[in-house]
Amino acid sequence: MARYRGPKAKIARRFNEPIFGPSKALSKKAYPPGQHGRGRRRKQSEYALQLMEKQKAKYTYGVLERQFANLFDKASRKEGVTGTVLLQLLETRLDNIVYRLGISPTRRGARQFVSHKHITVNGEVVNVPSFHVKVGDVVAVRERSKSLEKITDSLSARAGKRPAWLEFDAAQFAGKVIAVPQRDEILENIQEQLIVELYSK
Template identity: 65%
Template sequence: MARYIGPKTRIARKFGEAIYGSDKSFERKNYPPGQHGNNRRRKTSEYGVQLKEKQKAKYTYGLLEKQFRNLFEKANRSKGITGEVLLGLLECRLDNVVYRLGIAPTRAAARQLVSHKHITVDGKIVNIPSYTLKGDQIVGVREKSKSLETITESLASSSVHNFSWLEWDSDSLSGKFLNMPAREDIPENITEQLIVELYSK
């Protein structure tokens, strides 16, 4: 599966925020990349603003265009506000939940843990990062993988697991996915309505 593997700081500078987490390079240069990055005055068109928001969501969650478009179509067919459903579906992805639980320090690391068969869902190994979780499913670390340095370090340094749609059990190194989160519970700085407007053209 193809994915973006280029310089992450450049992408963060493009959007003006550290979308990949703490980044010392971004803190030093938090303006757009390029020769004129710090002095740009050009006004962005309405389409440009919408496109930038879609690109930000794609890079944040680690999806390429076709996958993101398919997820939007699914959200558009679902009941509810399309943009909010879209973000909810992105949060339901297995790699994202592994990241939210603190098992991995980044979504990219979470994707790798899932792909390398270190993660289980309801006791069975699942190696598909895009796997969509349903209510009350249990996401855990495979028994043989519980001593992995990446996982132990991430759990030790992660903040308190305080997402309302997740329950964490530190004894078993597993978490329960309770339900799709509401928009107000998702901390990502994404204006989903702009994405809906872009795809509705």
């Protein structure tokens, strides 16, 4: 399945945020990438700001252009504030839930765990990272995968640092979605209104 495979530090510097996790590049080179990164840049247009916000959301959640457009279309047809619904749809992707539960330290790693059939939803193996997890669904580590060092290390590091809309049973290596995340519970630095304005043009 296609995904971004390019340099992660370059993307982090473009948005001046650790999109793929902690990055030393942000402190060593606190300016945008490219030959004009250090120079002055003219004030960005409204369209440029909107586009950048969309790209930031795509890289953050590991979603490609067509997938993102489909998600926005789905969000626009649902009840509620479109931007908030869009973020809720991104947050309830299976790979993101695996990351939020602490089974993987990164979304990229979570995507790999799902693709390699280490994760179950309600007892059934699911290997589709974009699978939409609903309230009440139980996401767990497959029995034979519970001894994987990467999983146990990640769970130890994330102990007690999970969002309130998720419930986690450490003994069973399983988490449950107990509610749809509200906007103030989604901590990613994304201005979703700019994305809505971009798609509304």
